[in-house]
Amino acid sequence: MQSLAGSSLRRALRPASQLIRRNAPRRTLSSPPIQKPGEIPNHKRVVTITVAFLAGASFYFFLPDPTRAAPTLEKAPLSPRYFTPSTVVSNEETGPNTKLLRLSVPTEVITASDPSGFQSIWSVFIKDDDIQVERPYTPLYGLDEHGHMLFWIKKYPKGEVGRWLHTKTPGEKIEFRAPLSTWNWKNDTWDEVVIISGGTGFAPFYQLFHSVISDPSISPATQFTLLHSSRNPEELPPASLLTSLNDFSEKHPERLKVNLFVDAADEDRSSSLHVKRIDRPSIESAAGLVKPVVPWWRKIWGHREPELPPKRRMFLVCGPEPMINAVAGPYGRNMSQGVVGGILAEMGIKSSEVYKL
Ligand SMILES: Cc1cc2nc3c(=O)[nH]c(=O)nc-3n(C[C@H](O)[C@H](O)[C@H](O)COP(=O)(O)OP(=O)(O)OC[C@H]3O[C@@H](n4cnc5c(N)ncnc54)[C@H](O)[C@@H]3O)c2cc1C
Structure with missing residues (x-):
């Protein structure tokens, strides 16, 4: 879950141009309205609103933030309330x-x-x-x-x-x-957890790997699938981390599947590396969501695939904002989760099955 402090921080760090754009009046193509006697002209109103907004924004940015201004305590137990x-x-x-x-x-x-x-x-x-x-x-x-x-x-x-x-x-x-x-793991809640990460968005996944996935006694029936993407092979997560992931997934393929993607790579790349962006077919095939093709002659004989019980799935998405937007749709207001969009929405995944870290 996005922490309160995290959301307010992100809000504070959003470029001023974005904040101003959100508050700017919408442009219309209609002719200017006729001003009634005693009414404040529109341009004056815009200037007043802008000045008030900028004053508010400066107040927000320059007054000490209670979290940043939190005290520093040397030997006290760790706490989000102080440094x-x-x-x-x-x-x-x-x-x-x-x-x-x-x-x-x-x-x-x-x-x-x-x-x-x-x-x-x-x-x-x-x-x-x-x-x-x-x-x-x-x-x-x-x-x-x-x-x-x-x-x-x-x-x-x-x-x-x-x-x-x-x-x-x-x-x-x-x-x-x-x-x-950041997000709460719950035992025995999901049959399948699919993690889609980009760049250093790999870090939360790795923490989950270390504390939950690598211990098959925790939620033994849950299957995990990672789809991670970096710009090129040099920017992939450190070899020490990838090696432990690969070793584990080779020993426990029923527990963890790892799929690595890069935007571009030289010819001599490893054959297990996908050279493309994470797209819908990659997610569907990694998450086992591809429906088997039934040959036409079997359909003629009225063959129907057996209905499998629905899986309890969770998609975690963590990476640069453009990637989150493309895969799961943008965050909502004030960095709330918002509704699911992007590739996952096209696949029919519900908002309750997606978490944007
Ligand atoms: C819960 C959580 C956990 C995180 N864990 C990690 C982690 O383990 N390791 C880590 O490196 N980061 C992590 N991040 C991201 C990190 O908090 C910062 O946002 C990031 O390091 C950028 O901060 P900055 O001060 O260096 O850049 P800022 O000063 O915030 O940004 C300045 C400029 O840098 C560029 N930029 C910043 N962020 C990005 C981005 N994500 N993609 C593309 N361009 C960008 C943009 O051009 C931006 O205008 C995490 C974020 C969250 C919310």
């Missing part, structure tokens, strides 16, 4: 614009923390101390018993926090608040 300092253990390059960042907190902080908040899938808000903004990131293995968290972090050319995190070196301090629930 906890951590130390950078390592920060290793894994591709042209990604790094694996390992942070550590003292073990007494973990032992004091309430474990019930750390159920998959959860994330942390990391604060960029230079400009006092925070962004959510997903610890790939959760929080281990040594107090370590490992993150796969992408930097965007103009992205604030990602670029800042890439500059951090061992020994430096980084503040975060956690845990924040």
Whole structure:
């Protein structure tokens, strides 16, 4: 579930042009209305509304946000209500614009923390101390018993926090608040969970893999299918993560199927890599939703395929916004789930069967 803090953060980070566009009056092609005596002219009304809106927006952006302004507590149990300092253990390059960042907190902080908040899938808000903004990131293995968290972090050319995190070196301090629930796993609720991820949207899936999927005693009847897409093979998730996934899915094909996609690749690519965007046929075939073709002569004899009981399915979608839009339709107002759209809607999947992370 999108956390309250997460939605307000995203709202705050939406480019001002988008906010203004939403509030701008609709253009019409009709002639201007006749002004009644005593009525405020339309252009004055627009200027007044715009000034009021900009004043409101500045108020929103420049007043201290209660979450960003939360205190920092050194040895207290982890909590989303305040920041906890951590130390950078390592920060290793894994591709042209990604790094694996390992942070550590003292073990007494973990032992004091309430474990019930750390159920998959959860994330942390990391604060960029230079400009006092925070962004959510997903610890790939959760929080281990040594107090370590490992993150796969992408930097965007103009992205604030990602670029800042890439500059951090061992020994430096980084503040975060956690845990924040991203989506709640529920035992014995789904027959099939299909995860469609793009770029670092792989991180929440990997946390679920580590804590739930790789333990076949948890919901043993649930089948998981991953469809992950990156721009090119160099930008795929780190080999260490992919190897553990592939090894597991080879041993337990009934539990996990992995399908990797890239937009483009050289000729010598691995044969198991699909070179295309994740499209409807890929999702249908990965999720076993392709209806078998019945030969015409069997139809003549009145042959009917046996009706299978409906499966309890969940589609999790996590990635860059254009990908979420194409696969599952855009988020609703204030980053709520909205109705399902895109490919999943074309396939007849219901909103209750889709979660946009
Ligand atoms: C629950 C949750 C968990 C997340 N976990 C991770 C994680 O484990 N690892 C990780 O790297 N990220 C993760 N993210 C995304 C992360 O929170 C930031 O949005 C991302 O790092 C960009 O932040 P920034 O400050 O670097 O860029 P910003 O300053 O927010 O963005 C500046 C510019 O960068 C570009 N940009 C930013 N984001 C994207 C994008 N997604 N696709 C394309 N261009 C973009 C755009 O051009 C944008 O205008 C997660 C997001 C959520 C909601």
